[in-house]
Amino acid sequence: MEAAAFPWWIWPLALFAVTFLLGIVAVLAGVGGGVLFVPIVGGFFPFHLDFVRGAGLLLALSGALSAGPALLRGGLASLRLAMPLAVVGSITSIGGALLGLALPTSFVQAALGVTILAIATLMWRSKKSEHPGGVRPDALGEALHMHGVYHDPASGRDVDWRVHRTAAGFFAFAGIGVLAGMFGLGAGWANVPVFNLLMGVPLKLSVGTSGFLLSVIDTSAAWIYVNRGAVLPIIVAPSIIGVMLGAKIGARLLRVAPAATVRRIVIVLLLAAGARALLKGLGWWN
Amino acid sequence: MNDQQVYARWLDWGTRLSLAVLVAAFLAYVFGLTPAALPLAEMPRFWRLPLEHYLALSGSPTGWGWVAMLDKGEYQNLVGVALLGLVTVVCYLRVLPLLLARRERLQAAIVAAQVLVLLLAASGLLAGGH
Numbered sequence: 268m269e270a271a272a273f274p275w276w277i278w279p280l281a282l283f284a285v286t287f288l289l290g291i292v293a294v295l296a297g298v299g300g301g302v303l304f305v306p307i308v309g310g311f312f313p314f315h316l317d318f319v320r321g322a323g324l325l326l327a328l329s330g331a332l333s334a335g336p337a338l339l340r341g342g343l344a345s346l347r348l349a350m351p352l353a354v355v356g357s358i359t360s361i362g363g364a365l366l367g368l369a370l371p372t373s374f375v376q377a378a379l380g381v382t383i384l385a386i387a388t389l390m391w392r393s394k395k396s397e398h399p400g401g402v403r404p405d406a407l408g409e410a411l412h413m414h415g416v417y418h419d420p421a422s423g424r425d426v427d428w429r430v431h432r433t434a435a436g437f438f439a440f441a442g443i444g445v446l447a448g449m450f451g452l453g454a455g456w457a458n459v460p461v462f463n464l465l466m467g468v469p470l471k472l473s474v475g476t477s478g479f480l481l482s483v484i485d486t487s488a489a490w491i492y493v494n495r496g497a498v499l500p501i502i503v504a505p506s507i508i509g510v511m512l513g514a515k516i517g518a519r520l521l522r523v524a525p526a527a528t529v530r531r532i533v534i535v536l537l538l539a540a541g542a543r544a545l546l547k548g549l550g551w552w553n
Numbered sequence: 554m555n556d557q558q559v560y561a562r563w564l565d566w567g568t569r570l571s572l573a574v575l576v577a578a579f580l581a582y583v584f585g586l587t588p589a590a591l592p593l594a595e596m597p598r599f600w601r602l603p604l605e606h607y608l609a610l611s612g613s614p615t616g617w618g619w620v621a622m623l624d625k626g627e628y629q630n631l632v633g634v635a636l637l638g639l640v641t642v643v644c645y646l647r648v649l650p651l652l653l654a655r656r657e658r659l660q661a662a663i664v665a666a667q668v669l670v671l672l673l674a675a676s677g678l679l680a681g682g683h
Contacts, residue, residue: 275594279583313597317604325634332568332640339561346557346648350663357670361679372603412660483667486641490674493634496615497604500630501596504579511572 278312283505286326290513293330295524296533298390299453299481300510301327303533306383306540309376310547314502316372316379320451321492322503324364324485327453329507330514331482342417343475348430348468351411353480355437356444356454357487363448364491373548379450380545386456387537390530393460395470398426402467408433417472430466439465440480448488453481556648563647567640575633582626590625616677642671 286304293300305323309316338344367375404414408430416425430436439461447454458477462468468476492498546552581587591599591611599607608615619628645668652661673679 275597278597278600314600315603315607317607318600325637328637329568329572332564332637333572335568336561336565339557339564342557346560347660350660350667354663354667354670357667357674361670361674365679368604410659411663483641483671486638487671487674489634490638490671491680493631493638494616494675494677494680495604496608496613498631498634499596499600500579500582500627500634501593502600503634504575504583504630507572508576508579 278314279501279505282308282312282502283509286506286509287513287516290510290515291517291520292513292529292533292536293510294514294517295520295529298533299327299455300330300514301451301453301485302383302386302456303536303540304506304510305451306379306544307536308506309379310540310543314499316376317368317497318499318502320367320375320449321489321497322499322506323451323453324447324489324492325498325503326506326510327451328482328485328489330510331453331478331485333511333514334478335482338475338478341420341475343471344479345415345417345472345476346479347412347415348462348472349476349480349483351413352436352440353483356440356447356480356484359441359444360448360484360488361491363445363450364488365448366445367449367451368491368495368497373550375449375548376544377548380541380543380548382446382450382452383537383541383544387534387541389460390456390537391534394464395459396463397470399463399467399469402429402431404429405431405433408466417469419469419471421471426469426472428467428469428472430468432465432467436461436466440484444484444488447481447484448491451488451492454484455481556651559651560644560648563644564640567636567643571633571636571640573633574636575630578626578629578633582630587626587629588624589627590622591627616680638675642668642675645671 289300289303301323304326309319414429416427419426443454443457455477459473462473463470599611619631622628645664649664
């Protein structure tokens with residue numbers, strides 16, 4: 268049935284319902300809402316991808332800003348670690364946003380599909396290291412004071428952390444910024460592996476700092492979409508409200524829900540949404 | 554209180570305020586308490602269009618042009634959005650003097666550079682087109 272056959276209010280209401288569920292699932296699976304929102308809403312709702320990407324960035328930004336205070340207060344995010352990388356990521360996210368708004372929609376849609384399929388594969392195959400060993404601090408990381416101590420509440424001990432491969436980390440976050448800006452995705456799916464596996468940051472600090480970093484990178488890109496007029500409140504507001512409420516429920520379910528099963532469901536969702544975006548971009552399934 | 558704790562406190566209040574403004578403005582807009590520039594019933598015609606077509610057809614402003622249209626419901630929502638986009642700038646500006654007072658010049662320079670990048674993005678000077 269044609270989307271135009273429905274009254275206008277069905278779509279914001281459906282958006283609220285879907286984003287509410289995404290909020291629950293995102294918390295349980297440990298991913299940001301943006302990475303699910305853009306391909307699913309872009310693929311299955313009647314909104315143009317330009318507006319969906321703008322909403323996706325604001326959605327990811329709202330979640331990151333809301334989670335930030337608790338993470339910073341608890342020492343599970345580090346300003347010192349994030350600040351230098353955020354400058355690079357925010358500059359490239361502006362470039363990504365401008366590029367995404369300049370390229371033909373079909374190209375962006377197909378590239379989004381490929382990116383989402385790659386993210387699903389990364390989530391499926393990626394390893395994690397709770398406390399990476401063998402970190403040999405480099406001169407750049409030391410000069411930027413990228414080191415510290417955080418208290419791990421689970422083990423009850425203080426963990427001394429430092430970074431290595433700092434230059435490679437800067438390059439990686441430059442690339443992540445481009446993808447975040449171009450596709451309107453939050454970038455937690457990429458931040459955590461780069462912090463943890465590339466730079467040797469302990470896993471919990473990687474997850475917490477990723478959220479903080481995302482709030483800075485997404486702010487820069489979001490302004491480009493706002494200034495270009497690509498932010499429609501009728502799409503943005505129900506999405507933010509839905510995801511935030513869903514995330515609260517998800518946080519309550521966290522103790523009892525089977526996280527591994529939810530994560531597998533998210534990977535299947537990403538594969539389906541990525542395939543849909545790719546086929547839509549190629550003009551094979553409109 | 555260290556710079557991270559100060560940042561967290563300002564971030565907490567800034568985010569709460571921004572989201573409260575956004576939700577209040579949206580409820581007023583969607584329940585018709587404030588007049589809309591584009592009738593809600595017409596939105597399905599617009600939200601499916603590529604950005605350039607939407608702007609041309611709707612006459613919607615770009616950059617900070619929406620500030621002049623704050624009597625309309627949809628643009629009141631952008632106040633909440635803009636606040637969300639400014640929270641990080643305010644938090645960075647709050648910790649900058651703390652870093653300078655401790656003579657942490659490199660960290661202060663990084664914070665200043667970040668503020669400049671964010672303000673440049675917010676200014677509208679960088680917004681290109683198709």
